Amino acid sequence: MIRGLAHAKVNLFLRVGSLRADGFHPVHSLFQSVSWSDRLELSFAAEDEISGWHGGEVPDAEGNLAWRAVVAMRTAVGSERLLRLRLDKQIPVAAGLGGGSADAAAALHLACQLLGGTAELVAEIAPELGSDVPFCVTGGTALVGGRGETVHPIETLTGFVMALVVPPVELATPRVFAEWDRLGEPSGPAVAAEALPPSLRPHGPLINDLYPAAAALAPELDEWRSHLADAWGRPVMLSGSGPALVALFVDADEAEGALAVVRPGARASHVAAPVAKGWGPSRDA
Numbered sequence: 001m002i003r004g005l006a007h008a009k010v011n012l013f014l015r016v017g018s019l020r021a022d023g024f025h026p027v028h029s030l031f032q033s034v035s036w037s038d039r040l041e042l043s044f045a046a047e048d049e050i051s052g053w054h055g056g057e058v059p060d061a062e063g064n065l066a067w068r069a070v071v072a073m074r075t076a077v078g079s080e081r082l083l084r085l086r087l088d089k090q091i092p093v094a095a096g097l098g099g100g101s102a103d104a105a106a107a108l109h110l111a112c113q114l115l116g117g118t119a120e121l122v123a124e125i126a127p128e129l130g131s132d133v134p135f136c137v138t139g140g141t142a143l144v145g146g147r148g149e150t151v152h153p154i155e156t157l158t159g160f161v162m163a164l165v166v167p168p169v170e171l172a173t174p175r176v177f178a179e180w181d182r183l184g185e186p187s188g189p190a191v192a193a194e195a196l197p198p199s200l201r202p203h204g205p206l207i208n209d210l211y212p213a214a215a216a217l218a219p220e221l222d223e224w225r226s227h228l229a230d231a232w233g234r235p236v237m238l239s240g241s242g243p244a245l246v247a248l249f250v251d252a253d254e255a256e257g258a259l260a261v262v263r264p265g266a267r268a269s270h271v272a273a274p275v276a277k278g279w280g281p282s283r284d285a
């Protein structure tokens, strides 16, 4: 039996190019793994099974990306062992935080260890599972290109902590990209480099091109963004295809204080620090 943590990601900027013939958009994005995590446990079993941490159902077990990762690794190594995957979901789904991709990446690593796979197999399978999975198998801080498969790790960002708020709406990534096409490929709002912590300034201005599309599909997103920007007196940015909103603070105390003044009704909120990996070992039950 083997356990692991899967870390959410935040896109600190996300620039998008025109739709390609293969149905994906080229992106240029600064990805950061953060301390908001799901837990996974993989063990040999009498029959194949995926379940929640306390024996509960995992929604969408059939198409569950983490389970597909496990099966892909098992096939790749030629194993016929039956397996049980337990998943403790803490990262909100359909939020722009990459929870499903992080789970898939962590599941790939766990299956690799349990079944005797190789790092090459992990790297080979990752892009087949989803555009954000190649980043998540490495994690930390990276500049990401292509449809997500080109990952250039850079030094982990430091000197700030994030307050994350997920407004009460779910956004499916394909719908947001399609809306971005329909709107005529708009640019997102910019956060000026001078408004950023020193480690982020070279990457500014921070722009998420998907913001106008996400806000068009979920008008409450813009209400939440202005509420948070007013309450916190600082820029509030969208992560990925949303609706997770993020702002930067000096330390965890300041970020906790910021979350305390958020109006009720958010789907979830969390104080999260940058972490240096996309996944890691977990010892607790």
Ligand code: C5P
Pocket (backbone or CB within 6 Å): 023, 024, 025, 026, 027, 129, 130, 131, 132, 146, 147, 148, 173, 174, 177
């Ligand atoms: O790769 P993933 O399965 O996460 O992508 C889901 C959908 O999001 C794609 O089918 C595509 O519609 C859209 N997408 C995109 N460009 C990307 C990543 C995702 O258009 N770079």
